Each structure stands twice: as structure tokens, then as C-alpha cells.
Amino acid sequence: MQQLIVILLVAIAAAFSVWKLMPARRRLQAMLALDAWLAHRDFLQGWRTRVLARRIQSAAGPGCAGCAANTVPPHQRPR
Amino acid sequence: MKTPDSAATSARLPAATLAELPDGREGVVAGLTQVAGLDGDQASALITRLRDLGFVAGAQCKVVARMWPGGDPIAVRVGGSTFALRRAEALAVQLGAS
Amino acid sequence: MDAAVATRSVRIALVGVPNCGKTALFNRLTGSRQKVANYPGVTVERREGERRAADGSEMRVLDLPGTYSLNPTTLDEAITRDVLLGRVAGESSPDLVVCVVDSVHLPIGLRLALEVKRLGLPMVLALNRMDVAKKRGVHIDLAVLAKELGVAVLPTIAVKSGGADALIEAIEPRQWHSLRTGGTAAWSAPSAEQAEQTQNDLRGLLQSVGYRAPPDNRLGERLDGLLMHPIWGMLVLAGVMFLMFQAVFSWAEAPMDLIDRGMAALGAWVGGALPQGPLNSLLVDGVIAGAGGVLVFLPQIIILFFFILALEDSGYLPRAAYLLDRLMGGVGLSGRAFIPLLSSFACAIPGIMAARTIPSWRDRLTTIMIAPLMTCSARLPVYALLIAAFIPDHSVGPFNLQGLVMFALYAAGVLSALLVAWVTKLFAGARRYSPLMLELPDYQWPNASNLLLGLWERVKIFLSRVGGIILALTIILWFLSSYPAPPEGASGAPIQYSFAGRLGAALEYVFAPIGFNWQISIALVPGLAAREVAVSALGTVYALSAPGGDDVSGQLEPLIAHTWSLATACSLLAWYVFAPQCLSTLAVVKRETNSWRYPLIMAGYLFALAYLASFVTFRVVSGWT
Numbered sequence: 001m002q003q004l005i006v007i008l009l010v011a012i013a014a015a016f017s018v019w020k021l022m023p024a025r026r027r028l029q030a031m032l033a034l035d036a037w038l039a040h041r042d043f044l045q046g047w048r049t050r051v052l053a054r055r056i057q058s059a060a061g062p063g064c065a066g067c068a069a070n071t072v073p074p075h076q077r078p079r
Numbered sequence: 080m081k082t083p084d085s086a087a088t089s090a091r092l093p094a095a096t097l098a099e100l101p102d103g104r105e106g107v108v109a110g111l112t113q114v115a116g117l118d119g120d121q122a123s124a125l126i127t128r129l130r131d132l133g134f135v136a137g138a139q140c141k142v143v144a145r146m147w148p149g150g151d152p153i154a155v156r157v158g159g160s161t162f163a164l165r166r167a168e169a170l171a172v173q174l175g176a177s
Numbered sequence: 178m179d180a181a182v183a184t185r186s187v188r189i190a191l192v193g194v195p196n197c198g199k200t201a202l203f204n205r206l207t208g209s210r211q212k213v214a215n216y217p218g219v220t221v222e223r224r225e226g227e228r229r230a231a232d233g234s235e236m237r238v239l240d241l242p243g244t245y246s247l248n249p250t251t252l253d254e255a256i257t258r259d260v261l262l263g264r265v266a267g268e269s270s271p272d273l274v275v276c277v278v279d280s281v282h283l284p285i286g287l288r289l290a291l292e293v294k295r296l297g298l299p300m301v302l303a304l305n306r307m308d309v310a311k312k313r314g315v316h317i318d319l320a321v322l323a324k325e326l327g328v329a330v331l332p333t334i335a336v337k338s339g340g341a342d343a344l345i346e347a348i349e350p351r352q353w354h355s356l357r358t359g360g361t362a363a364w365s366a367p368s369a370e371q372a373e374q375t376q377n378d379l380r381g382l383l384q385s386v387g388y389r390a391p392p393d394n395r396l397g398e399r400l401d402g403l404l405m406h407p408i409w410g411m412l413v414l415a416g417v418m419f420l421m422f423q424a425v426f427s428w429a430e431a432p433m434d435l436i437d438r439g440m441a442a443l444g445a446w447v448g449g450a451l452p453q454g455p456l457n458s459l460l461v462d463g464v465i466a467g468a469g470g471v472l473v474f475l476p477q478i479i480i481l482f483f484f485i486l487a488l489e490d491s492g493y494l495p496r497a498a499y500l501l502d503r504l505m506g507g508v509g510l511s512g513r514a515f516i517p518l519l520s521s522f523a524c525a526i527p528g529i530m531a532a533r534t535i536p537s538w539r540d541r542l543t544t545i546m547i548a549p550l551m552t553c554s555a556r557l558p559v560y561a562l563l564i565a566a567f568i569p570d571h572s573v574g575p576f577n578l579q580g581l582v583m584f585a586l587y588a589a590g591v592l593s594a595l596l597v598a599w600v601t602k603l604f605a606g607a608r609r610y611s612p613l614m615l616e617l618p619d620y621q622w623p624n625a626s627n628l629l630l631g632l633w634e635r636v637k638i639f640l641s642r643v644g645g646i647i648l649a650l651t652i653i654l655w656f657l658s659s660y661p662a663p664p665e666g667a668s669g670a671p672i673q674y675s676f677a678g679r680l681g682a683a684l685e686y687v688f689a690p691i692g693f694n695w696q697i698s699i700a701l702v703p704g705l706a707a708r709e710v711a712v713s714a715l716g717t718v719y720a721l722s723a724p725g726g727d728d729v730s731g732q733l734e735p736l737i738a739h740t741w742s743l744a745t746a747c748s749l750l751a752w753y754v755f756a757p758q759c760l761s762t763l764a765v766v767k768r769e770t771n772s773w774r775y776p777l778i779m780a781g782y783l784f785a786l787a788y789l790a791s792f793v794t795f796r797v798v799s800g801w802t
Contacts (some may be wrong), residue, residue, distance in 0.1 A: 002456035009459060020590035020646050021706055023764065117610055125248065127372070128614060131246040133285055138766050139390075143398065144499075147407035152502050152512075152613055154405060158284040159390045161401075161617040163499040164513075167610050 031056050097155060097164070099174035100142050108138045108157070109175025114167055125171055134172050135168030185560045186227075186235040187350055188268075192293055193277035193288050195243030196618040198305040200224075201335035201627070202277055203240040208346065230350055239271065245285065247292045248366050250612065252533050261296060262364055273348060274300045277333075279617070280310035280317060283388050288379050289625050290326070296364060297667060300328050303344050307332040313391040320567045336624055396619050404493070410500050421484045422587065423580035425477050426564075432476040440469040455659070462671070462720035463655030468648045470716035470733055471709050474558040478639055479632060481557065485522065486631040490623035494519065495615055502613060509602030511540040512613040518544065518594070521551035525762050529769055537611055544599050545769060546779055547764050550594035550755065552587045555708035559753050560586055562712055566738040567746040589754050593786070642707065650703040651713045658699075658721050691791035692748040692799070694741070705760050708753070748795035755790060757783030 019027065031052065038048045082097035090135070094100040097108075110131055113122040134157055143161065151166035193199040207226025224240040244254035247261070256265070263270035276293050278286030290302055302322075310317065323330040331347050334340030353391030367375070404410050444465040451457040488494055498515040505512060513535045528548045535541040545778070552560075564579050571578045658677040680702070681695035688698045698715035716733045737746070763776040770776070 002454040006455040006459050010652055010656045013649040013656075016649040017646065017706070020649070021760070040488070078474060104223055123614070124214065127248060128245070128250055128612070130372060130376070131248070131288065132614065133288075144405035145407075146499070146503055152499055154401070154499060154617060156393070159281075160282045160285055162615055162618055163495065163502070163615040165502075165610070165613045168612070168614060 028056065094174055096170050096174060097140065097142070098150065098153070098166050099171035100140075100174065102142050102145055105139055105141050106174040107176070108134050108136055108140055109173045110136055111171050112173055114171045117167065122171070125168060129168065129171060132162060133160065138153075140172070140174075186237050187272045188237045189275060189348060190237060190239045190241055190271035190272045191275050191277055191419055192241050192257060192289070193243060194245050194279070194282075194289055195618060197243070197277050197279040197282070197286055199243060199277040200240055201624075202275075202303060202305065202333060202344070203238060204342060205335055205338075205341045206238050206348075211674075232350070234350060236348070236350070244289070246289060247296075247364060258364070261293070261298065261586070264599070267607060270296075270298055272299065274298050275303050275344070275348065276300060276328075277305055278302045280304050280306050281315060281391060282381060283315070284319065284379065284390075288375060291375050291378055292367075293511040294326065294328065300338065301344070301347050302326065302328050302330045302656075303333045303341075304330055306333055308334050308337075310391075313394070315388065315391045317388055322382070325382055325385055338643045380463070385720060394619065400620055401496070401617075404496050405499060407500075410496070414497055414500055417488070418578075418587075419584055421481070422584040423577055425480050426486070426577055426583060428480050429476040433473055436473045436475065440465055440473065443469070458659060459652065459655055463652055463717050463755075465647065466720040466733070467651035467655065467713035467717040468643055470562075471558050471643050471647055471712075472711045474561055474712075475636070475639060477557060477561055477670045478554060479636065482523075482632060482635045483555065483628070484791065486628050487623040490621070490627055492618045492620045493618050498615060499617065504595075508599040509540075509605065510543060510595075510598050511535050511537065511611040512610070514540065514544040518548060518551050519547040521553060524553050524555070525549045525551065525759070525764050529762070529765050535611075540611055542770070542775070543598050543605075545766060546601070546775070546782075547594040547597050549759065549779070550590050550597065552590040552754070553708070553759075555759070556753050556756060558709045558712045560750065562715075562737070563732060563746050563750050566734045566741075586750060586754060593754065597782075613799060624641075642709070646707050647710050647713055650706055650710050651717055654703055654714050655717050655721070658718060681718075688796075691752070691788060692745040692795035693752075693791075694745065697745075697749060704756075708756055708759055739802065742799070744795050744798035746778045748791040749797045751790040751794040752787045755783050755787035757787050 022030075035048065035052055035056065038044055038052075081177055086176075094106065097106065100106045111126045111134060113119070114125065117125065138157055140155055140157040142153050143156050146152055149166065150169075152163045153166070154161055154163050155169070185574045191199050191203055203224065203226065206228055226238045226240070228238055230236050239260070241257040241260055242253040247256070247258045249255040249258055259265050260268065261270060261274065264312045264674055274293060274296075276286075276290045277291055277313045294300060302316065304319070304322075307317075312606070319330050331343040333344050404413055433453060444461050447465065448457060448461045451460070491556065494516075498512060501515060502512040505514060512516075514532070517528045517531035517535070519528075520531050528551065529545050532541045532544045532548070535544060560583060564582050568579050568582050573581060657680075658675045660675055673679075677699050678695070681699035684698035684702075685693070685695040688701075693701075696715060696718045699718055700711045703714050704711040712733075715737070719733055720734050757780055765781055766776040767773060767781055
């Protein structure tokens with residue numbers, strides 16, 4: 001039983017790592033493919049319009065909008 | 080205030096350009112010139128930007144700090160704001176009689 | 178116009194010179210409903226927020242980069258102009274422009290307002306910091322200003338709650354029909370006569386509103402006399418940096434100890450609660466020993482950023498740039514490189530992108546290439562671990578030895594960056610002039626709520642990194658370190674038979690000359706994704722290393738202190754000063770320079786320097802101890 005949980009967790013960790021470390025362009029392609037696939041289905045539409053659409057928009061712009069360390073540079077911080 | 084004798088006029092000026100203005104002395108901006116050593120485009124862009132920052136004819140300015148050695152950069156107060164300028168930039172600001 | 182307003186959300190743009198309080202006002206208008214993204218094609222940040230109007234419609238508020246003029250000198254400023262003119266892909270001109278002007282520095286802000294007015298967009302003027310202006314003896318006749326300028330003028334105090342109420346009322350969509358200013362929508366770089374005209378208009382305006390330049394700020398001047406003095410100023414700068422690192426160690430001790438013990442207790446509890454087996458090992462040796470090992474450094478990160486944010490807010494940083502400008506010029510860096518390089522102390526990635534504000538390609542490239550050498554916050558857990566394990570907690574005079582070593586490591590990063598820049602300069606030839614013209618804003622007490630908000634942002638980023646990629650990679654590493662299981666009757670630690678163990682043994686050939694054992698060699702591999710992972714990887718690897726698979730008690734730090742030599746520890750520290758392995762950084766460099774050449778050069782030179790530094794350090798320290 002423990003083995004099963006462990007395999008599951010490792011698989012999730014692997015998938016997550018691959019996702020995070022993928023080049024941004026591939027990630028965007030993957031998201032667009034997912035979006036296109038969902039367009040013809042009738043589940044997860046709410047998630048698609050809210051979450052996926054936003055993710056695609058921010059990923060489509062260049063720069064580190066998707067990076068966890070994205071912060072405002074000093075010369076643009078509120079004064 | 081003008082005097083007919085230009086030598087006397089220059090004798091009353093604290094300095095010819097901002098780069099030579101002693102610390103703490105007030106100067107009045109007379110105009111902006113092209114600085115030798117910069118290519119034409121850079122020199123014009125510099126003049127435009129300096130003017131936008133407030134270095135216009137008649138503006139009062141004061142040097143509040145000077146880096147060592149060589150006075151590069153200097154900190155200048157003009158129009159209520161303070162700016163750090165390179166020596167090359169300060170040379171573009173001509174001072175005149177108040 | 179009303180129909181258009183009703184059918185789509187309206188867009189309001191905030192425009193103003195840098196340091197006028199525009200972004201604080203933006204925060205007040207949008208609260209937490211903000212989003213930071215990028216303008217298409219460039220890396221200038223696009224800050225947009227939302228606000229609900231009284232009639233329920235959505236208003237989008239855009240915080241444009243600060244600019245001194247619509248005639249741009251940097252990419253930032255060009256973006257502001259382009260957004261206003263509707264030249265940015267996919268966006269038309271904003272529906273309303275709020276021009277933010279600092280009352281204390283009226284001339285420079287008003288001059289920009291005159292330029293913006295000429296664009297003909299609906300406009301209001303927000304006169305900010307009216308309270309400070311009054312205190313400094315600056316009186317502005319608002320009614321006259323509004324009449325002469327022909328736009329609505331609202332006083333605001335962005336930093337006080339309720340201080341923007343007048344503005345909020347004025348930007349309600351139902352008020353807009355009265356706001357057209359009239360003028361041409363097109364824009365071209367002003368000629369000398371037009372510039373002259375603007376100046377004359379400005380002079381007239383300032384006179385009619387009764388503006389007098391504020392008397393010099395005594396306190397500010399006295400402070401500048403000290404802080405910008407060539408000698409005293411430098412000493413103060415060094416002192417401040419020094420103090421920062423001392424604090425990072427001494428203030429963090431108690432909370433770190435707390436987290437450490439919490440993690441140990443959690444590990445013991447989980448280990449006892451679950452029956453022996455792979456899940457138990459995954460959770461205790463993988464998750465808790467691994468990712469938990471990085472979590473313990475949260476207090477230090479908070480303290481470091483507390484100082485950085487406080488310094489930013491206080492207005493000190495441009496003074497530091499002023500002091501360092503000569504030095505930077507001496508190694509061939511533009512004065513404009515100071516801010517990107519400073520950003521790199523958090524993470525090199527935004528720093529590398531901020532280099533886009535440097536006009537000259539050569540200066541920009543140099544800045545990009547040395548940005549990773551500025552000690553990024555991901556190195557902090559590695560430094561902290563090694564220092565805690567190997568540097569005794571002694572005092573050297575009034576200073577703590579551990580804090581001193583931390584400071585020395587940061588200094589080594591900065592010095593190596595300057596050295597590399599200088600070497601680049603030798604190859605590149607004579608330097609030309611590059612612009613400085615940096616505004617030195619008024620000193621102010623750091624705003625407590627800004628500070629807390631900034632710190633909270635940092636905490637969230639750190640926690641999401643730990644709970645995200647660090648945790649994931651640690652789990653994978655655990656898996657690779659636990660399987661395949663050792664054959665029957667094998668001696669030695671089970672980990673040596675696993676995938677990771679074998680890989681580590683192979684890598685050890687490469688790293689043995691610089692004193693790295695196979696555990697370190699293994700830990701460097703996941704460090705490619707995130708430098709801090711080396712700490713969690715070490716945690717996991719050592720947790721799994723007990724011979725015969727017994728439970729490992731005790732934490733990573735004492736383990737390392739006992740099993741590694743001082744030479745190895747110093748060698749690893751030297752390696753991390755250069756730390757060539759962050760893949761995300763290399764990816765950003767590729768994107769910014771549009772070629773593979775520069776990221777490869779960067780990886781190459783960083784690796785060579787790291788290896789060399791580690792080698793020398795290892796040999797020297799071994800010979801000496």
C-alpha cells in the first residue's frame with residue numbers, strides 16, 4: 001500500500017518538475033494544445049476560461065511573469 | 080543684470096560651467112552647449128534631457144556634493160530636485176550672470 | 178461615449194516622473210487587485226490593476242513607467258510614450274490619463290503634465306504629497322492651477338488611507354465628459370522652439386499659482402554631506418552592508434532554532450506514526466529532512482530583504498549608485514548598471530532583464546554577463562549551512578565571525594563581478610561616455626506598510642519555491658537514491674547502490690580534485706534547477722546514508738561538521754560564489770541576447786572560475802590545516 005502512494009507521489013513530483021523546467025515556449029504550446037482539446041469537450045470549461053486563459057496570457061508575454069522570483073525592480077517600487 | 084565690459088562680467092561669475100562651480104555656491108544657468116568629446120547625437124540628446132530636467136536659462140543651481148577625485152560625478156540641486164551628473168554632463172551647462 | 182463606457186472596461190493610465198508617488202497611488206486605487214506582466218516584445222513590466230466604479234463597471238488602472246519627458250531616453254520611457262499614443266500592440270490610447278505630480282517638486286512634474294496635455298486625451302492632475310509641501314512652505318493655488326491648465330486638479334496624499342478620495346471621486350466614469358482637453362492625438366519629438374514654448378508656459382504657470390522653490394531641506398543636506406562625502410560616504414556604505422550581514426546571522430538565530438526543532442520533532446513523529454516502509458522514508462528522509470532543511474532559512478531571508486527594502490524606500494540607494502559610479506566606470510560598467518546588479522541580489526533573472534534600461538549594447542551585455550555573480554538569495558541557504566557547520570560562533574572584536582564570513586562571501590561575489598567586468602573592458606577597448614543623470618530623491622522614513630507588503634511578497638515567493646520545485650526535486654532525488662535497493666548481504670550504505678549513488682561515484686572523479694565527495698557531487702545535479710536544492714539534496718542524501726538503513730538521528734549540520742574537512746567546506750563555498758549551474762538564468766540570457774553563444778560563454782566561464790576557485794581554496798586550506 002505504501003508502495004502505491006510512494007509511486008504516485010514520485011510520479012507527481014516528476015511531472016511537476018518536468019513542467020517547471022520545460023522551456024517556456026514548450027509550456028505555452030502544451031497549454032494551447034490543452035486549451036484546443038478542451039474546447040471540444042464540455043467539462044472543465046469554468047477552469048479553462050478562468051485559470052487556463054490567464055496562464056496562457058501571462059505566458060505569452062516574454063519575461064519572467066511565470067517565474068516564482070518575479071518581483072518589481074527597485075526603481076519601480078512605490079515611493 | 081548686464082555690464083558692457085565682458086571681462087568684468089566673467090570676473091563676477093563663480094564659474095563658466097556647472098562642472099567648475101564650487102560646492103555650495105549658487106549659480107544661474109545661462110544655457111546649454113554641445114560638449115566636446117561626445118558625438119553629435121549624444122550631445123543633442125544630452126541637451127534635451129538636461130533641459131527637461133530643469134536646467135533652463137534663468138534657473139538657479141547649486142552643487143551639493145562632489146565625488147573625489149575629479150568631481151565626477153557631482154550632485155546638483157536645480158528647480159527643487161537633486162540630480163547626480165557626470166562631469167561630461169555638467170560641462171554642458173553654462174552659467175551666467177544672475 | 179457613454180455606450181462605449183458601458184460595454185467594455187475603461188482604462189486609466191497613471192503617468193508621472195519617477196519618485197512622484199505614482200505607484201503608491203496606484204496601490205491605493207487598486208489595492209490587492211494587481212497583476213504584473215510584460216509588454217509584448219519587451220521586458221518592461223506592465224502593472225495593471227482593477228477597480229470597481231460606483232456604478233459597478235470595471236475600471237482597469239495601468240501604472241506606466243516613470244518618465245521625465247515624452248521624448249524618451251530609455252526603453253522604459255519609450256513604453257510610457259507608446260502606451261499613451263496607442264502605439265503598443267493590441268492596445269489603444271488609455272481612456273483617461275491621471276498625471277501624478279509631486280507638489281514638492283512641482284516644476285519637473287508640471288512640465289511633463291504640459292507635454293501630456295498636448296496629447297489631447299482626457300486628463301486629470303493628481304497633486305501628490307500636498308501635506309509634505311505645506312510643511313516645507315510650498316503653497317500652490319489649486320484653483321488657479323486648474324483654471325490655467327484647463328484640467329481638474331485633485332490633491333492627494335498617496336501614503337495615507339483616504340488620501341486619494343478626491344481622485345477616486347474624480348475618476349468615476351460618469352465625470353469624464355467634462356474632461357476632454359483638446360489637442361492633437363499625434364506626437365512628434367518637439368523642436369527647440371516647442372521646447373522653449375513649453376518652458377515659457379511652465380514659467381508662467383508656476384508664477385500664477387504662486388509656487389516658490391522650497392527652502393533647502395536642512396536635515397537632508399546635512400545627511401547628504403555625510404552620506405555623499407567621498408570618504409565618509411564610502412565608509413558608511415561599507416558599514417551599512419556590514420551591519421546587514423551581522424544582523425542576518427544574529428537576529429535569525431532564535432527563529433531558525435525554533436524551525437529546526439520543529440522539523441526534527443515532525444520527523445520523529447511521522448517516523449514513529451507510520452509503519453516502516455518506503456512512504457515513511459519518503460516523508461522523513463525526503464520531504465522533511467530535505468525540503469524542511471531549506472525551510473529553516475526563512476528567517477535569514479526575511480531579515481536580508483528587510484534591509485534591502487528599507488534601504489530602497491529610504492532613498493539611499495541612488496546615493497550609493499552615485500558613490501559607486503566612478504568605481505563602476507573604472508571597470509567599464511555603466512552607472513545605470515547599478516540597479517540591475519542590485520536586483521540580482523534577489524535573483525539574477527530580473528536583474529538581467531532590467532539591463533534593458535541600459536542604452537549601450539556593450540554595457541548591457543557586460544552587465545548581463547556579470548549579474549549571476551551577484552550573490553543571489555538562493556545561495557543564502559547554502560552559505561548559511563556551511564558557515565553554521567564550520568565557522569565557530571566567535572567574536573572578533575565587536576563583530577561575529579560568522580557574520581564576517583557571510584559578508585566576505587557577498588563581497589567576493591561583488592569583487593569577482595567587478596574583476597570580470599574589468600577583464601571584459603580590457604578586451605573591448607576604449608570607453609565612451611554613457612549617461613548618468615540620476616535623480617537623488619528626498620530622504621524619507623521607509624513606509625511600514627510598503628515594507629511589510631514587500632516582505633510578505635518575498636515570504637510567499639520563498640515558500641512557493643520550497644513547496645514547489647524544491648520539494649518535487651527532493652522527492653525525485655529520494656527516489657533515485659533509494660532504488661534500486663541494495664542486494665542481500667551488502668555492506669555500506671544502501672544509497673551507494675542506487676541510481677543516485679552510482680551517478681555520484683562517477684561524478685566524484687570530476688570533483689575529487691576540488692575536494693567534493695560523492696554526496697556533494699550528487700547534490701549539485703538537482704542544484705541545476707534551483708541552487709538551494711543542494712541543501713535539501715544533501716539533507717536527503719545524508720538521511721539515507723546511514724549504513725544498514727538505520728534511522729538517522731540528528732540533523733544535517735552536525736553531520737557535515739563531523740564528516741567533511743574544513744577544506745571541503747571552504748571549497749564548496751568558493752564553488753558557490755560562482756555557482757555556474759542555474760539553468761533558468763542561462764535560459765533568460767539566451768532570450769535576452771537572442772543567441773546560444775552568450776549563455777554558453779557564461780556557463781563556460783562560470784564553471785571554469787568555480788572550478789579554479791574551488792581547486793585553489795581546497796589545496797590552500799588542506800595545506801594549511
